[in-house]
Amino acid sequence: MSEVYAARRTRLRERCNAGGSAAALVSRPANVRYLAGAAPRGAVLLLGSTEEILLCGEPPDDRPTTGRPDEALRLKILPGTGTGNGTDAAVAATGIAAAQGADSLAVEEHHLTVARHRAMRSSAPALRLADLGGAVEQLRVVKDEEEISCLRIGAEITDQALGELLESILVGRTERHLALELERRLVDHGADGPAFPTSVGTGPNSGRPGHRPTDRRVEEGDFLSVCLGATYRGYRCEIGRTFVIGTSPADWQIELYDLVFAAQRAGREALVPGAGHRDVDRAARQVLDSAGYGENLPARTGHGVGLEIDEDPQLTPAAMGKLDACVPVTVEPGVHLPGRGGVRIDDTLVVRPEADGGPELLTITTKELLAL
Amino acid sequence: MSEVYAARRTRLRERCNAGGSAAALVSRPANVRYLAGAAPRGAVLLLGSTEEILLCGEPPDDRPTTGRPDEALRLKILPGTGTGNGTDAAVAATGIAAAQGADSLAVEEHHLTVARHRAMRSSAPALRLADLGGAVEQLRVVKDEEEISCLRIGAEITDQALGELLESILVGRTERHLALELERRLVDHGADGPAFPTSVGTGPNSGRPGHRPTDRRVEEGDFLSVCLGATYRGYRCEIGRTFVIGTSPADWQIELYDLVFAAQRAGREALVPGAGHRDVDRAARQVLDSAGYGENLPARTGHGVGLEIDEDPQLTPAAMGKLDACVPVTVEPGVHLPGRGGVRIDDTLVVRPEADGGPELLTITTKELLAL
Numbered sequence: 001m002s003e004v005y006a007a008r009r010t011r012l013r014e015r016c017n018a019g020g021s022a023a024a025l026v027s028r029p030a031n032v033r034y035l036a037g038a039a040p041r042g043a044v045l046l047l048g049s050t051e052e053i054l055l056c057g058e059p060p061d062d063r064p065t066t067g068r069p070d071e072a073l074r075l076k077i078l079p080g081t082g083t084g085n086g087t088d089a090a091v092a093a094t095g096i097a098a099a100q101g102a103d104s105l106a107v108e109e110h111h112l113t114v115a116r117h118r119a120m121r122s123s124a125p126a127l128r129l130a131d132l133g134g135a136v137e138q139l140r141v142v143k144d145e146e147e148i149s150c151l152r153i154g155a156e157i158t159d160q161a162l163g164e165l166l167e168s169i170l171v172g173r174t175e176r177h178l179a180l181e182l183e184r185r186l187v188d189h190g191a192d193g194p195a196f197p198t199s200v201g202t203g204p205n206s207g208r209p210g211h212r213p214t215d216r217r218v219e220e221g222d223f224l225s226v227c228l229g230a231t232y233r234g235y236r237c238e239i240g241r242t243f244v245i246g247t248s249p250a251d252w253q254i255e256l257y258d259l260v261f262a263a264q265r266a267g268r269e270a271l272v273p274g275a276g277h278r279d280v281d282r283a284a285r286q287v288l289d290s291a292g293y294g295e296n297l298p299a300r301t302g303h304g305v306g307l308e309i310d311e312d313p314q315l316t317p318a319a320m321g322k323l324d325a326c327v328p329v330t331v332e333p334g335v336h337l338p339g340r341g342g343v344r345i346d347d348t349l350v351v352r353p354e355a356d357g358g359p360e361l362l363t364i365t366t367k368e369l370l371a372l
Numbered sequence: 373m374s375e376v377y378a379a380r381r382t383r384l385r386e387r388c389n390a391g392g393s394a395a396a397l398v399s400r401p402a403n404v405r406y407l408a409g410a411a412p413r414g415a416v417l418l419l420g421s422t423e424e425i426l427l428c429g430e431p432p433d434d435r436p437t438t439g440r441p442d443e444a445l446r447l448k449i450l451p452g453t454g455t456g457n458g459t460d461a462a463v464a465a466t467g468i469a470a471a472q473g474a475d476s477l478a479v480e481e482h483h484l485t486v487a488r489h490r491a492m493r494s495s496a497p498a499l500r501l502a503d504l505g506g507a508v509e510q511l512r513v514v515k516d517e518e519e520i521s522c523l524r525i526g527a528e529i530t531d532q533a534l535g536e537l538l539e540s541i542l543v544g545r546t547e548r549h550l551a552l553e554l555e556r557r558l559v560d561h562g563a564d565g566p567a568f569p570t571s572v573g574t575g576p577n578s579g580r581p582g583h584r585p586t587d588r589r590v591e592e593g594d595f596l597s598v599c600l601g602a603t604y605r606g607y608r609c610e611i612g613r614t615f616v617i618g619t620s621p622a623d624w625q626i627e628l629y630d631l632v633f634a635a636q637r638a639g640r641e642a643l644v645p646g647a648g649h650r651d652v653d654r655a656a657r658q659v660l661d662s663a664g665y666g667e668n669l670p671a672r673t674g675h676g677v678g679l680e681i682d683e684d685p686q687l688t689p690a691a692m693g694k695l696d697a698c699v700p701v702t703v704e705p706g707v708h709l710p711g712r713g714g715v716r717i718d719d720t721l722v723v724r725p726e727a728d729g730g731p732e733l734l735t736i737t738t739k740e741l742l743a744l
Contacts, residue, residue: 113483299451
C-alpha cells in the first residue's frame with residue numbers, strides 16, 4: 001500500500017508546484033488519511049521540501065479500521081494535540097516548513113480556522129501561506145479498485161443489516177430503536193461503524209431526507225423509510241429504501257412509490273462516463289417534476305461517497321463538471337408530502353463505461369415495494 | 373425559557389459593545405444552541421443592530437432533544453445550507469448585518485474557516501469583521517440550575533446503563549459489543565444519544581484514555597475500564613469506571629486501583645469555588661506522581677462539560693483561572709501501564725460552595741473495586 005500513498009502525494013506535489021508552492025500542509029482529516037494512510041487525532045501532514053512528516057496528537061493505533069500510517073512518512077507525536085491544550089500540529093508543522101527553507105506553504109483554507117491560520121502565520125512570519133484549495137478533494141473523486149472494494153464490502157454489510165431487519169417484526173417498534181438495531185447489526189457484520197446517523201422515518205416522517213429518528217412507533221399502513229450505511233476501512237456507503245407496513249398498500253402509496261422508483265432508475269441510467277453532473281440530476285428530477293412534485297424537491301439528487309459520506313461530485317441542477325469512470329455516487333431522489341409521508345430510494349453505484357456493463361450497483365437490496 | 377435565551381444574548385451584546393462591535397455573528401453550533409435554544413443544520417445566529425435572526429439550512433424540528441428555537445428570534449430558512457451547495461448562512465448573515473447599517477461585525481474566528489471568512493468579507497467589503505473570540509464559550513462555563521438539571525438526568529441515565537451492564541455476563545464478550553450495548557441502554561433510558569463514543573478497554577487496553585473499542589474479548593483476570601455518558605436535551609456528562617474480572621484481583625491491580633482512587637478523591641476534594649484550575653489538577657496529579665507514575669500521565673485531570681463534552685475549564689498543570697460555583701467538571705485521573713493495562717476513574721461533578729455541601733457528585737455508580 002505504501003506506493004499507493006506515495007503516488008497520491010506525488011500527484012498532489014505536482015499540483016502544488018504548478019501553483020508555485022514547494023511545500024503543502026494537509027489538515028482536513030479525510031485528506032490526511034487519503035495521503036498518509038491514517039489520520040490519528042489532531043493529525044496534519046506536512047509535504048515539506050526536504051521531508052514528509054505526519055504530526056499527530058497521539059500514537060496511531062494499529063487497527064485496520066483506522067488505517068496504518070505509511071511507513072515512508074516520519075511520524076512526530078505532539079502530546080495533547082487536538083484536546084485544546086497541547087501544541088497545535090498545524091502550527092508546529094508551519095515552523096518545520098520554515099526551518100526546511102520553504103518560502104511558501106499551501107494550506108487548506110477551507111478547513112483551517114481563521115484563528116489557527118493566524119497562529120501559523122505568527123509562528124513563521126517570513127513564510128508565505130498560500131491556498132491549497134480543494135486539491136486533495138479533487139484527487140479523491142476518482143477511486144482506485146482498492147477503494148471501490150472497501151465500498152463494495154461496506155455495501156454488502158449494509159445490505160445484510162437491512163435484510164435482517166426486514167425479517168423481524170416491525171409494528172409497534174420506535175424509529176429510534178429500529179435505527180439503533182440497524183447500527184448494531186452493521187457493527188456485528190464487520191463495519192467500523194455507521195457511515196452517518198441512521199435515519200428511520202415512519203408514517204408522516206417517511207421520505208424526509210435526513211430525518212432524525214423519533215419515538216414514533218411503526219403502525220399498520222405506514223410508509224417506513226430507512227437510510228443507513230456502513231463504514232468499512234474508512235469508506236462510507238449509503239442505501240435508502242421505503243417499505244409499506246401491512247398487507248395492502250393504498251393506491252396513493254403505490255403511485256408515489258412507482259414514481260420515485262422511475263425517477264431513481266432514470267438517475268441510475270444516466271450514470272455514464274462523460275455525462276454532466278447536472279444531467280444526472282435532471283434525468284431523475286424531471287420525472288418528479290412532470291408529475292407535479294417539482295416545488296418541494298431536495299436541492300440535489302445525489303453526491304459522491306468515499307472517505308466521507310458527502311463528497312464531490314454534487315448532483316444538482318447547477319453543478320458543473322462531468323462524471324468520470326470509477327466515481328462512486330449516490331442516486332437518491334425522493335418525495336415527501338407534509339403530513340402524509342413519502343418515498344425515498346437511494347443507492348450507491350460506481351460509474352463504469354458501457355463496455356464494462358455500465359454503472360455498478362453496490363447496494364443490491366431489492367427496490368420492489370415490499371409490504372412488511 | 374425564552375427569557376433565559378434573551379438574557380444570555382443580552383450578556384453577549386454587552387461584551388460585544390464593550391469590544392466596539394454593535395453586531396455579532398455566532399456560528400459554532402453549541403454556541404448557537406446556547407443563545408438561540410436550537411441549532412438546526414448549518415445555523416448561524418445574527419445579533420444585528422436592529423434585529424436578531426436565526427439563519428438555518430432546514431426548518432428546526434420540534435423535538436425536545438434538539439431544542440426549540442427561541443420564538444423571539446426571526447427565523448430564516450436557506451435551503452441547502454450546510455450541504456455544500458446552498459447559500460452559506462454566515463455569508464447571508466453578513467450581508468444582512470451590512471444592510472442593517474452595522475459598521476463592524478464580531479465573528480467567531482476560532483470556528484470560521486479562512487475560506488468562509490473571506491467569502492463573508494467579499495459579500496460586504498465595507499463591513500469590518502472583528503473577532504468575537506471565545507466570548508460565548510466563557511458565558512457557557514457557569515451553568516444555571518436548568519442546565520445542571522439536564523446534566524443530572526443525563527448522569528442518572530448513564531449510571532443506569534452502566535449498572536445494567538454490570539449485572540450481565542461479561543467474560544467472552546468483545547469491547548465493541550460491550551460499547552454498543554452501553555450505547556443502546558443509554559438510548560433505552562431516554563438519552564438523546566451517547567455524549568461521545570463509548571470507550572471499553574480490557575486487559576492491556578484498560579485504563580487507556582480515549583481507547584477505541586476493539587474485538588478483544590473480556591478474559592478472567594482482566595481489568596475492564598469503561599467510559600461513557602449520555603446526552604440529555606443537549607447536555608453531555610461522562611463517567612469512567614474500572615473493574616476487575618474474576619473473583620480475586622492480583623496485588624498489583626489492588627495497589628494500582630487504590631492509588632488512582634486516592635488521586636481521584638484528592639481531585640474531587642479540591643473542587644471548591646475559588647480554587648485554581650491547576651490546583652485541582654495538582655491535587656490529583658501529585659498522588660500519582662509521588663508513587664512514581666509522573667512520567668506518563670495524561671496532559672490533564674479533567675475538563676468542563678455542558679453542551680459539548682469538552683469545554684472550559686481545562687484542569688491542567690498550566691491552566692490559569694479559578695473555579696466558580698455551578699461549574700460542572702470531570703475529574704478523571706488514570707494510569708496506564710503499557711502491555712499490562714491500567715485504571716481510570718472519572719466522575720462528573722458540579723462545583724458548589726462548602727455551605728451547600730461541597731461538590732455535587734452527578735455520577736453515583738460506586739467506586740469500590742468491583743470484582744465481576
